[in-house]
Amino acid sequence: MTAAAVEVFGDRLALAGRFAQLLATDGVVRGLIGPRETPRLWERHLVNCGVMAELFPIGASVVDVGSGAGLPGIVLAVARPDLDITLVEPLARRTAFLTEAVDELGLDNVTVVRGRAEEVIEQVAGADIVTARAVAALDRLAGWCLPLARVGGRLLALKGASADEEIGEHRAAIERIGGGEPQIRLCGVGLIDPPATVVEIVKEREVEVGRGRSGGSSRRSSGAAADGSVRGSAGNAAGRSRQSGGGGRYGQSGRAGGSGGRAAGEGRGGGRGNKRRG
Template identity: 55%
Template sequence: MELAERYVAWLADAGTERGLIGPREVERLWERHVLNSAVVGEWIEDGRTVADVGSGAGLPGIPLALARPDLKVTLVEPLLRRATFLQEVVDDLRLDVEVVRARAEELHGERSFDVVTSRAVAPLDRLASWCMPLVARAGAMVALKGSSVEEEIAEHQSTLSRHGAGAAEARRLGSGVLDDPTWAVRVAWLGEPQVSWRPARGSQKRRGPRSVGGRAGTQRSGRRKGTR
């Protein structure tokens, strides 16, 4: 709880100053953002590796790492100012969490995870093209979604199948914990995709290190608070 409170303080202070959290969200950080993110752990098995794609302010990855220390969490974020914020938070909370500054497409063919999660990043068809190539065999994509998730599944299931995904399943998470439980969709890896993928054009020209910091063997950016 102490670490969670410190994380909320980061969101309310530096997170709003740097534009990662809207000022109007400060009063509802716990219910709408932190607890809303932490409950995704209900749908992740013990000891899994997890990538949080488009992590932004660390949602859902950091609350998930706080609630489930058995998980090995990697935060994937392409923007420098956000990745810098994430590394500062991880260092301050002394979390065993890796921060990688990259677009999801840049990691295709290089990294794989048991679970790839996201929150308010993109529609399911685009999420599948970004996230499913990162899912290990027998793994899954678990995305936090709104209440219209069932309609989104119906619209994009054929596209999900082309990316090697099985039937998408929607579930409400956080019942008994949240006044307004959150919706999530889980898409299991089924087999080889019917569509090919390639790294994003120009991905090899990105300036700066891919890993901002984290576990042993990664490279720190050397740029700290106030970096834009």
């Protein structure tokens, strides 16, 4: 654990530690995290994902595509309990882990949906922010993710040193599918070295996309109704945590003036009503 982790997670550091333990045990056993990654879980995975939180406005609705082991989706849910996060993952063994982790951590601000991004558009479209971490080349990633965002919403993709090259190669394709000029945002400057590289793409217009079959939804609570209308036993405590803020350096408002940000509850896109928590 590093000083950066303390800064990112604040009073939810212990909760982040519980997630790190899940990754180091069940995550390794299930093949979601390589055993060689366990010594650097905090630096390479939790903190690297957590610093993204500075780009998120208060109360934003977030869809994390290709969530895998919950990176960055669960990490963001821990660091920012005010966010409303949907984890989209097509593989059953991964969605099982995600659902169990969300239940274990009592994350009332998270929904798990099984399916590919193109299959769950009707369920999750209209998000303020869509996130992804190293799941595909930028043009393909934008093609999957931008349809899930509202117009004016953003794709935030965690990328590496080749981000500039990818932008140059795929700029035209991104524009054709409704995306604006990609921008590179460095997160965690002065906190981690090197900073996390995030490619930001604003959705400027709707573009007609093919609709796949509807993906299946997996709720945190095993007693949830089919439409996700029932909350689990951790709901009250977690709900209070969301209302009061909490978290680390980004726990209240994210970075001041984050591009594309807006206040919570202001004209979010449709299509997510059956997944909101009541």
